[in-house]
Amino acid sequence: MDIISTKKYKHLKEWRKHFKLSQEKLAEKLDSTQPTIMRWESGTMAIDDETFEKIAKTLGIEPIKLMVSPKDASTIDFLSKMNKIIQNMDDETKLQWISLGEKLTDKK
Structure with a gap:
């Protein structure tokens, strides 16, 4: 799946909060770290396609949905x-x- 490379981070924080996860808890589920989640959410660190898909799978949603807010x-x-x-x-x-x-x- 070819995912748009820009602004993959834009709604990540909203989705994390939608599922009532802290940065620490999401990091644990992704075998990552809280500072990495923080950097992804702020857009200071890029999210590659494989990781983007892993985040979506972890949250139980389609990757394309991470490109919009939970309300949309x-x-x-x-x-x-x-x-x-x-x-x-x-x-x-x-x-x-x-x-x-x-x-x-x-x-x-």
Whole structure:
């Protein structure tokens, strides 16, 4: 999985707190150290893709969800479901679906 290399740290602290873990406890689960977690969370130390995936697995979430805040994670699930639906549509059906969505959300 190719994970965007920038700002992987941005929501790490939010996710750690979401799961009620201290830096020390997360470090223990990752076989790391508290200062390393602190550096990852502040963005002063890069998180490589393998470690990023290990963090997600440790937290029990998909790596892509670490790229958004916990409160926005349901959007990832929603977009994944939408993607599965549209994969089997032809272009005309996709345009009709978009048009329907626009009509349903029109607040005029």
